[in-house]
Amino acid sequence: MTNDLLSLSTNEFIAGIEAIAPRFDSATYPQQNLPADDWTLLTRAGVLLPTLPKEYGGRDSHIEMCRVVETLSEWNLPLGMYVTVITAVALRPIVLWAGEEAKQEVLPLYAGGDPMICGFASTEPGCGSAMSGMTTTFEEVEGGYRIRGRKHWQAFSLSAHWWLVSAKNDEHGRREYGYFIVKRSEGFRTLQPYEPLGLKVIDYGLNEIDAVVPRHRRIPADGRTLRPMVEMLMASRAMMAAMGCGFLRRISREAHAYADRRRIGPGPQSAIRFVRYRLAAIDASYTVCAALNHHLQTALDMKDAMIGAFPAVQAIKTVATERMLSAAHHYQQLVGGEGYRCGSPTNISAQAFLDARVYTIFDGTNDLLSQQLTEYCLARTDGRALSRFLAEWPLTAPAVAAHRLDLGFLDQDLRQEHMVLAGRAIAYVFAIGQVMRWAAETGADAGRTRAAIEFLKADIAGVATEFGLLATGLPGLGDDAAAPPAGVPFSRSIPAATEA
Ligand SMILES: Cc1cc2nc3c(=O)[nH]c(=O)nc-3n(C[C@H](O)[C@H](O)[C@H](O)COP(=O)(O)OP(=O)(O)OC[C@H]3O[C@@H](n4cnc5c(N)ncnc54)[C@H](O)[C@@H]3O)c2cc1C
Known part of the structure; x- marks a missing residue:
């Protein structure tokens, strides 16, 4: 067929x-x-x-x-x-x-x-962001490998026929990670279904694995670090641009149509200037995702290893998902009370918000990915200030030059909280560059391009303001966390400076 x-x-x-x-x-x-x-x-x-x-x-x-x-x-x-x-x-x-x-x-x-259906089983009840804490194990047995452990939040927990499962082995005095293709009937059981707030077409749950799989179903991968898992997640993180672009095209259309239809006082809601500002914010988010999607389609290749695109993919995932969430939020606010109603006949904003909500959390929480993006850059500064590096790095240089971006606020000892915020700023700079490239290569409307870039510049200014806020010495943050040694990446799972 x-x-x-x-x-x-x-x-x-x-x-x-x-x-x-x-x-x-x-x-x-x-x-x-x-x-x-x-x-x-x-x-x-x-x-x-x-x-x-x-x-x-x-x-x-x-x-x-x-x-x-x-x-x-x-x-x-x-x-x-x-x-x-x-x-x-x-x-x-x-x-x-x-x-x-x-x-x-x-x-x-x-x-x-x-x-x-085929699913990917990595996250466990005890660990999601720091996967080195996984407790699912594999051991060699006659004819193959035995895999045992618990995983949760897997898409298709109850319905997948096949699984790709990550596990560890600590037997020989050193840690080894492994990736295995497991048939459900070999020993993948769902102990408890989960009810998600959104994404209702997909089933989730808490799963137990006790399976023996034949030797040929182990995926050959370097077991010394979690780098292969990062590589495996590259494509779905990049694909957030495609999802964001399709989703926000719809949200933009729906929000405009709703605001034109809805009467508030003597005229349509869309006549209210602040409503138009919200619509402009939604449209800017759509433009940003369209540009990131252009990068995905023209500069990346899911048919090959993607670890070389690590920084671009981290930026795409964090920016696209933030944009999806913020646009869904604007749309829901515009719709008023009807936006809080399940199954409203006038709009899809309540479900759109619930569906978009998890995007900044799953597939690597955005906070962690932002930190890793900063680590990646710091490991490559070669003694330069971070702002200098960004002014010269091909992924950010065109935007820094064209818009005279002042990133000097990044040039200080970056503690963990700064690293997360800095990663956001770096991702916004990358996104400005992508909007510029997309506009040049597709002949996009100049007004639309300018608005998207202005919103991204405002986001960078927002990060600079948060740096200032942190400098006031916020209660609760404490002074215990030491600044990282310069140029040394924290995580062994991000590409080393010698690689890309
Ligand atoms: C709907 C849904 C679908 C999913 N699908 C799958 C799937 O198919 N397969 C699979 O294996 N897993 C899946 N997951 C799991 C998902 O990938 C994890 O939930 C995610 O990686 C976060 O891990 P965690 O939930 O353990 O959160 P934690 O690791 O506990 O993190 C929680 C929060 O702590 C903070 N945090 C953590 N690290 C940092 C940091 N370095 N800097 C700043 N803040 C930090 C962040 O605010 C973060 O959001 C899914 C989850 C959901 C909700």
Whole structure:
């Protein structure tokens, strides 16, 4: 059935996805786990095919992976996440790094239009951000590996047929991490379903693993650090730009239409100047995500290792998800009381906000990713002040020069709280550069471009103000945390200065 899809051009293929996506319109689609029949409709439309290599029945296309997710997210953001988890998080590492025998066993199952699901199991009740604290173990046994432990918050906890599971082994006096492809029936059990606030199409829960998997289902990866896990998460973090772009195109459209329809006093709500300011903020967020999505589509490649794009991906994830959340918040505020109503016939803002809320938390909490972005830069300053480095670094230099950005406030001993804030500022500078590039390469409207850049500059000024706030000596922060040694990254899982 999906064979017919293999000969289509990209535009014809995406047109098929566009034709089916309106069925999942979040204004009318039930807030419930996606039924298998509906997943079948989507797999038969080919949503998994761009991820799969041609020799396994796929279309093997980075750009199509992005466009499928962008299209679905415009109609139904949680569905965009649904497809992202299966394709960019779970199947991609199998495609890129699993051995031939494992690929032959698993990948064809996802090419035939069946409602197959694959999940990624990393987070545990005791650890999410600092995964070195994982307690799930693996050990060599006859015929393969035994994996035991508990994981929670996995997308598709109850419904995935296959899993990619991370585990550790401390047996030989040194820590080793491993990544395994596990069939649900080999010993993956859901102990307790979780009810999420949003993303209702996806099922979540607390899971127990006690499985023996054959040797060939271990993914060959350097076990000494968690760097391979960071690499595995690169694609989904980058994909936030595609989700943000689709989602915010919809939110912008909905918010404008609502404000034009709604009468407040003698005229439409959209005649109120502060309402127009909120609409401008929503539109600026959409523009920023469109530019980040342009970078994803034209400068990144999920079909290959992405660790070289580490800083760009950290910036994309944090900025895109912040923009999704802030625009959803503006939209909900504009809608007033009707925005607090589940299933309101006039707007989708309540659910949009609940769906967007978790984006700054999962897939690496934004606070941690911002800190890591600063660490990455500090490890490469070569004795220069951070602001000097940013003025010369290709990812930020064009924006610093074009807008004469004053980043001097970053040039001080950065404690942990500064590192998080500095990472945000660096990500905003990166985003300004991407808006500039997107505008130049697509001929975007100058007013739209200027507004997005002004909002990002205001965000940088906000970080500078927070640095000033910290300098006043806030109660509760204490003086115990020592400043980091200059130029030494804290985390062994981010790329070393010699790599990228
Ligand atoms: C809806 C949803 C879907 C998910 N899907 C999956 C999935 O499919 N597979 C999977 O394995 N996991 C999944 N997760 C787990 C998710 O990735 C983790 O929740 C996330 O990484 C954060 O880990 P944690 O919850 O343990 O929070 P913690 O690590 O306890 O962090 C909580 C908070 O502490 C603060 N914090 C932590 N570190 C820092 C820092 N360095 N600087 C400043 N502040 C910091 C931040 O405010 C952070 O938000 C999902 C979670 C949710 C809610």
